[in-house]
Amino acid sequence: MLTLTGATLAYGQADPVLSEVTLTVEPGRLLAVTGPSGAGKTTLLSALAGLLAPRSGTVTIDGAALHDRDRAVAHGIVLIPQDNGLAPILTAQENLQVVLIARGHTPAEARRDTAIALDKLGLSGQADQLVEELSGGQQQRTAIARGLALGGNVLLADEVTSELDAGNRQRVIELLQGEAKRGAAVVLATHDPEAAAACDAEVHLSDGRATFKGR
Numbered sequence: 001m002l003t004l005t006g007a008t009l010a011y012g013q014a015d016p017v018l019s020e021v022t023l024t025v026e027p028g029r030l031l032a033v034t035g036p037s038g039a040g041k042t043t044l045l046s047a048l049a050g051l052l053a054p055r056s057g058t059v060t061i062d063g064a065a066l067h068d069r070d071r072a073v074a075h076g077i078v079l080i081p082q083d084n085g086l087a088p089i090l091t092a093q094e095n096l097q098v099v100l101i102a103r104g105h106t107p108a109e110a111r112r113d114t115a116i117a118l119d120k121l122g123l124s125g126q127a128d129q130l131v132e133e134l135s136g137g138q139q140q141r142t143a144i145a146r147g148l149a150l151g152g153n154v155l156l157a158d159e160v161t162s163e164l165d166a167g168n169r170q171r172v173i174e175l176l177q178g179e180a181k182r183g184a185a186v187v188l189a190t191h192d193p194e195a196a197a198a199c200d201a202e203v204h205l206s207d208g209r210a211t212f213k214g215r
């Protein structure tokens with residue numbers, strides 16, 4: 001269970017982006033994080049990913065303080081970043097394999113899980129293409145495939161449908177729902193009302209505050 005308690009999130013000495021946020025990201029649930037541009041969606045996901053320590057309040061995973069990204073990785077917290085975070089001069093499949101091998105897969109396991117994840121995103125035909133040669137939407141789907149291949153306990157997806165056509169957006173939402181069904185806690189930051197509506201719950205960020213919206 002990943003929990004923020006009374007967390008104030010800020011960069012350096014600047015005014016807080018979000019104040020006194022309390023929320024729990026529950027296994028088996030898909031949570032939407034919504035709000036206008038600049039409201040703090042990426043900031044919230046950064047705190048949940050162990051990348052940004054709260055100025056006050058706490059972030060805990062299974063009751064233990066989440067001090068840093070290393071701790072988050074050890075707890076299986078996977079982030080699919082807004083800018084996709086892919087290495088442009090590696091192929092789509094290399095981007096997945098490198099990360100899987102770094103997490104302890106054998107090369108054969110990494111090849112197998114890479115192929116499965118790329119196929120789920122409809123990218124089998126792009127496996128050998130350099131990321132820099134892929135379209136924006138294909139790159140976004142490659143980043144999602146990499147996130148899914150890691151099979152995390154917590155999956156934080158930051159605006160991962162922004163460059164997708166309707167069919168692929170639906171596919172991705174169904175995959176995220178599938179991740180929740182297998183028991184992962186899934187968080188989707190999104191501007192898209194349809195994507196938010198497909199989630200089990202929604203937290204809306206506005207004017208530095210987080211508000212839960214019912215379903």
Ligand SMILES: Nc1ncnc2c1ncn2[C@@H]1O[C@H](COP(=O)(O)OP(=O)(O)OP(=O)(O)O)[C@@H](O)[C@H]1O
Binds near residue numbers: 037
């Ligand atoms: N690394 C940083 N250093 C300083 N300020 C930052 C940093 N990252 C974000 N901010 C500021 O924090 C605020 C929230 O930004 P954030 O990226 O979390 O919003 P967002 O809701 O994800 O926006 P968008 O929908 O446009 O992606 C903005 O005012 C932004 O300028």
